[in-house]
Every structure is written in structure tokens, then in C-alpha cells.
Amino acid sequence: MGSSQGRRAALQERANELGHTRGRRTYAITGVAGGLSQLAWRTAVVVLTLALGMIVFARPESALLKGAVVGGLLLALVVLRLVWRRFSADRGMNRCHLYGGGLAVTDLSGRLRDVAAWSEATELKWSMGAVLFTPLYRVELARRAAEPLAFVVPAHQTDLITALQEQATRHGIPQKQVRYIVS
Secondary structure (H helix, E strand, O other): OOHHHHHHHHHHHHHHHHOOOOOOEEEEOEOHHHHHHHHHHHHHHHHHHHHHHHHHHHOOOOHHHHHHHHHHHHHHHHHHHHHHHHHHHHHOOOEEEEOOOEEEEEOOOOOEEEEEEHHHEEEEEEEEEEEOOEEEEEEEEEEOOOOOEEEEEEOOOHHHHHHHHHHHHHOOOOEEEOOOEEO
């Protein structure tokens, strides 16, 4: 068994100890690629919407054809986004799973990236910021015997932040909000 397979097996075993087979709540998280894709999505929607508006008001030659193409592209973007959301949720990509005994974070491929038990946590820190016009929360869970577990949460996922704060309070983990970050 290779070292990466051994690490995955150890993470899965720890997740099972935390209650992986019992009830859990799952939330979407993101990373740098997620922030960049949000920026690309928003830019494409704005550009296509402006182009469609210009076609409607300027009425160039063959406006119907040009409007249909731009409208089709806009519709295709919306459908692709919905399909990607469904696909990534089904595959468990970039997720934070909250258990009674701790939390587990998956990576872009849906594999466990890290697992932390509430009993080993020493502090919960979070900060809100914006990266390339995309509002995000950065969450860091400091632990006694391991490196901190850090991940990024889209700003519309405030229910994950609330759930983390509730768990930290329930388990007596000190909490700290770090200053607002903009980059």
C-alpha cells in the first residue's frame, strides 16, 4: 500500500470514528480555483447580458440571429453551472462534513483531505474577505497534535460558519474573528 493510499485509509478510519456512518451535515467549500471560476462566471454573464442588451437596443443587421446566439450562450452558461453544481455535489467535491465528533474536508476529487476531532481542536478562527471580487470566509481550526485545518467557504454559506461556531461553543473551543481581508 502506497503512502497516499495509507494516508487516505487513515483519514477514512478517523472519519468513521467521528461518526461518518451516522448523521452528518454537508456544506460546500471552495478554493482558489472556485474563486477564479466565480469571477469568470460573473464576468461572462455580465458581458453576455450587455451584448444581448446592445443587440436589442442597437438592432444591427440580422439582430434576431445575433440575439439568438448570445441568448443561447447565456442559457448554456446557466445550464452548465446547474449541471456542475449537481455533479460536484454528487461526487462530494470540495465539501465540509460536520459530525458530532468533528469535521472532515474533501478535496476537488472528492477524497478526504483532512479530518479533525473537536477534542483535539484548540481554537476556531475565521475571517471574511474578498478575493477578486468574490466574498469568502477563511476558516482555520487549530489543533494540538497536527497542523491547522484551513478551508475557504463562499460568503453565501453562512450556515456553515454558524454551525462551526455552535460546535465550537458546545465543545468549549475558543473562537476568534480575524480582521477583514481584501486582496
